[in-house]
Every structure is written in C-alpha cells, then in structure tokens.
Amino acid sequence: MKKKLQSLLIIAIAFIFSAQLDAQTKDNTTRMNVFISSLMNKMTLEEKIGQMNLPSAGEFTTGTATNSDIGNNVKKGNVGGLFNIKGIEKIKAIQKISVEESRLKIPLLFGMDVIHGYETTFPIPLGISATWDMAAIEKSARIAAIEASADGINWTFSPMVDISRDPRWGRVSEGNGEDPYLGSQIAKAMIKGYQGSLTKNNEILACVKHYALYGAPEGGRDYNTVDMSHIRMYNEYFPPYKAAVDAGVGSVMASFNEVDGIPATANKWLMTDVLRKQWGFKGFVVTDYTGINEMIDHGMGDLQTVSALALKAGIDMDMVGEGFLKTLKKSLSEKKVTQAEIDLACRRVLEAKYKLGLFEDPYKFLDAQRAKTEIYTSEHRQIARQIAAQSFVLLKNKGNVLPIKKAGKIALIGPLADAANNMAGTWSVATVQNRSVSVLAGLKEAVGNKAEVLYAKGSNLTENATLEENATMFGKSLNRDPRPAAEIRQEAVKIAEQSDVIIAALGESAEMSGEASSRSHIGIPMVQQQLLKELLKTGKPVVLLLFTGRPLTLTWEDKNVPAILNVWFAGSEAGNAIADVVFGDVNPSGKITMTFPQNIGQIPIYYAHKNTGRPLEEGKWFSKFRSNYLDVSNDPLYPFGYGLGYSAFEYGNLNLSQTTLKGNQTLKATISITNKGKYDGAEVVQLYIRDKVGSVTRPVKELKGFQKIWIKSGETKTATFNITTNDLKFYNSDLKYDWESGEFDIMIGANSRDVKIQKITWNK
C-alpha cells in the first residue's frame, strides 16, 4: 500500500513537473515569437532576404567563394550567417559590424564543417563509428563544440548521417556506415554532444546532413543521380535523419542529389511533407554549397526559377550561391513566390539565432579567454587518444603477430608512416595539420630506448602523381619522392631485412576519401602493394597498418599478410593511439560498420540484404539458377560488425525468456560471453532480428541492439537484451510503421555473420 502511494506520488510530481515544463516551453516560444514578429515588422524585404543568405568567407572552400566584400554586405544586412572563417578575432570583428553597423543590428551565425573535432581531431566518422561507443562519440562531439565555440563558431555542419552501401563513394569516410539503426544511435549521440541544452556558450547548433539519400549515388560517383523506392527510403536511408530530428537537431542541410527526379533542394515532398509534416522538424533548412545554382545544371531552369523552387520547397537559407539574394525580390514582384514564403524562411533563421541566445548576447561565443584556454588542450588530446585507439579494427592476426614487443629492431615502412599531415583525415579544416602525431613519432615515443625504430618511406602513395594531386584538397600532399619506385623500395627492403618485425603503414591518403574522392578501384594502390610483397619476401613478421577512409578490397592482403590493423585516420593523437594498440597497452575492440567486399563487382554489398526468391544455400558459393556470381562467392571479405581483439571471446547459448509471445509483451534474450584470452578487453555484442514472413519482403537480418561490454581475462559476463514490438516495426507498402505477426529469428553474436539463433513466434 505504502509502495503504491509512493509511486502515485512520484507520478503526480512528474506530471506537475512536466506540465510546468510544458508551460515554460510555451512561454519561451511565445516570447520568441513576439520578439521575432516585432523585429520582422521593422525589416525591409531586402533585409529579410539577407537573413536567408549564407556566404563563404573563402578560407577553405569546396567550390568557388562568390562573396568577396563580406564586411560591406554584412553592414547592408545582406548576410544571415558566414562560414569558412576561422579565428576569434576575425569572427568578432565581423559580428561587431553586424551588431553595431547594420541597421537592425541582427547578429550572425558563424558556421563551419566541424566534422570530427575542431583543432583536437578525433577519428574520421567512419572510424569513430567503429567504436560502437555512444558515450565516446557524444564526448567527441562535446569536445568539438567546446573548442569550436571557444573560437567563435556557433553552428557546425555536422553530423553527416548518410547511409551508404557503396565504398567507391569517397564520402563514406564522413558517415557512420551502412546500418540505419546504428546510424540513428550515432546521430542522436552527436547532436546531444554538440547542442546539449543549447543554452550554454559551449553548446552549438548542429546541422544534420545531407538530407536526403546522398549516400546512394549511382556507381558510387559523388553527386551522381540517386533513384530508390519510397519503402527503401523509409526503412533503410531515412532513419538517421529522422533520429536527428527526434533528437532536436536545429538545422538540416539539403543534399546535392535528386530524389524522385527532383533535386533535394527543390523537393517539396522531402523538405516539407516528410521533414516538417511527418517528422515535425521545427528548425531551418540550409542548402549545400551552391545547391540552388546547381539546379541549373540539373536542368531545372535559370537562377530565378531554381531559387523560387527552392524557397517554395521549404529551403530557408542559401549557401554561397546568392540565388535568393539576387532573384527573390524579382520573383516576389512577379508573383512567383509569396511574401509569406519569404517571411517564413527568414523567421526560421531568426529563430535559430534566438535559440542560440545571440539576440541576448551577440558575443556569447566570442570570449577571447576561452579561445586561449579551451582549444587543443592536453585533456582533450588525451580523450582523443583513447577514442582513437578504440576505433581501430583488428582485421586479422594470424599467429598473434600483434601486439609486438617493445624490443629489438622494428622496421616502420610506408608512405603513411611519417605523414603527420595526413593523420587528421578528411574534413578537418580547423586543425593544424602538421601537429598530429605521426606513426613514426608515436612509436618512437612509446619504445623510448627499449627498442629501435627504423624508418623508410618505401614507396610513394600512388604510382603516378595524378591521383594524388586530384585527391589533395587541404594541402595534405605527401611530398612525392622523385626517385624511381624500385630504388625507393630497395632502400626500405634493406631496412626491413635488418629488423625483427615490420610495420607497413600503407593505404589511402586522407584525401583519397571524402568529398569528390570516389574511386573505381578500392584496393591499396599498386605501388604500395608491390612494396608489401617485397616486405613479405623478407620472411619477417609483417603487420599491415592500414590507413583508409572506406572499406577497401583486401582479398590478397587477407590471404598473405599475417596481421592487419585498420587505423582509419585517427586524428590529432593518431601515432600515440596506434602505438598503444600495436604494443598491447590497449586491446583493440573496434568493429567495422560497413561491409568489406571481396572485390568491386560485389558492390553494393551489405549484411541486411533481402533473401530473393532464389537464395543460395548456406555454405555454398555457387549454384546454377541461384542468386550468385560465377567468379566470386556472395560472402564479404569482412562482414558488418566484424573485428578481432587480443582476447578471445566465446559466446554461450542464446537463451530466450519465451518462444511464443503475444501483443505488447517483452522478450528477454540473454547470452553469456567468456573472455578466454590473456588480455582484458571490450566486446561489442550485437543483436539481430529477422522477420521471417511479411506483407513486404524483409532483410535477412537487421541490427536491433548492441552492447559494448568490458570483460576481464577469464571472466564470463551476460548480455541481456529486452526486445519489444518496437524492434519488429517497419514501414509497409502503405508506408505505415507497424509490426506484423509471425515468426522471427532472434540472433546474437560477435558480428553480423557469426551469431547464435533462436526462433520465436510473436502474434498480435
């Protein structure tokens, strides 16, 4: 009785509290609306359109910066925000012009691509996703927000949550891989890290991008056509964007590609019906870089036409292209757009500024003291080092070559061994590139005088300069060695021959993935493979330290190299984190979030595929008149969720609380995991479900949960998953989100391939 009363009391208090909160939110919204309405009453049409204009200050661009006279335009009220500018003093000077010299003194937004850290950089997003550690991911975004805001930035163009199943597409490096469930969890964690409660001066506005489907370009070629069914959009590609909206993301960036034949930037269904009406998004939408102008090349009309189309679709802010600035006034006079449409877009931009607290204090993010003390701190770097080490994925470790001892002679060979300027990875515009720790520096520091590290470059990154030059965006060139390849290689082989173990730092440069860096061959470049072959010939144990921004085809390497450690581009502390794992001070626990194919012909390849009407029998790799290839099995080289460690985890039986369920019951699934190895370590335990019969075809398995568990050597732990009907839901052919009665497979395991299975029936 007493307990019942207590819980009633708690419910009542919670109710009053939430009612109070509701009232408070309503109050705040009303206050904001009144403020903005009164401000907008004073605004001219030009000033309203000015708020919808986002020029680039031109410091680091992915296209042509069109606006050279920023100060003047700010003064005239032609600018709503600015990006591609770094440095608190510069930003402060421009904010000052806006709030002291423009007529209505409206503060500016200052945006930047703070993608995986600010000056302290973390692993590239694909790498950090391999940690499967939401707290670590949130922390990385938090630190990025602290540093960026300390330097005057109040808006980041992140998180990028585009699902992709095509590793040829260079921008897979910026996303979280192939899975909608995992991608959604990461989206939430990042937004929480950036925005927090959006009240403090170290919490900044996030921008989820690129809405939508940017990760599915035909042929993996960046900016290329996208075409997919709605049912696939809703089930497989939309979830992370929606999760971001649910998490309260303040802004959304439109993607470059078309959706249903209409570029996203002019797609009213996408921007208004789905985003706002179905998902309830309340923030503002910005185009991607010259996204409006590019619709001329898409074949949608001239600048005036496409600008009007964008506004009418629901775009609020125009990045770089000045289509709004140059044409909206004319379009209004010609009745091609309405005053209400312009007002709405302007209001949404002003609301973001209000929510950030810029009207209260336009200098809120411009505290010069913070810029001196909160950026690139040793505490931030320490965390970056820990997270980097967690992101590495041990793909192979035959004969336990890794970890290696801090003793004897260690040969460190390869074009990425002494390449500090590449460690921060793609899209790390704010950082000081050369300041990252190279592998050479990291290993030397770790061994001290216990061992000798012998270094040689061994090869250029690519056989010819063109690919390397094409890829170089932010000055990360690897200083090509002009000597013939054989000579460079020979020098390295000599060093390797004198050593006890060889670490080959090979792969892609930072800019061989990322924007506009699609590849049609996704192997390690030939000249590096030749080097690797020569190194293997020495008969010494070889560790391939793989740098990459995407899954690579590593079939040959997997067959021939005893140990492969995928280290992505790990950020500021790359070299130290690599040393931590290579020498066994940290046990690797990363697991890949994108399938590694055996060859390019298998692409797109992903674990959550459909069964087809002619599936291949388990264990076979070819059968006539079945869905398969003549020349390669259907298996990936490394499946989604895969990664080894220095411990050996053994999974026990999968136990279910029941095998027949009804309605809203909860199914409890448990499994024991024993660490049979000598190292303590973390294991990412993964839950997959297969819906065996549906009104539409369903994937052969879908990730529905995961837990990262720390298990000491010799210890056994139990992972428990509570499964509800929410985990069974999907969008059916009417795009209704619900679950259907029937049989399901419940699977738990170490990756998407190696799972324990139990069957259940769950009826409504």
Ligand code: BGC
């Ligand atoms: C990219 C965006 C980025 C923008 C601003 C574009 O080229 O697609 O991801 O946020 O540039 O730098």
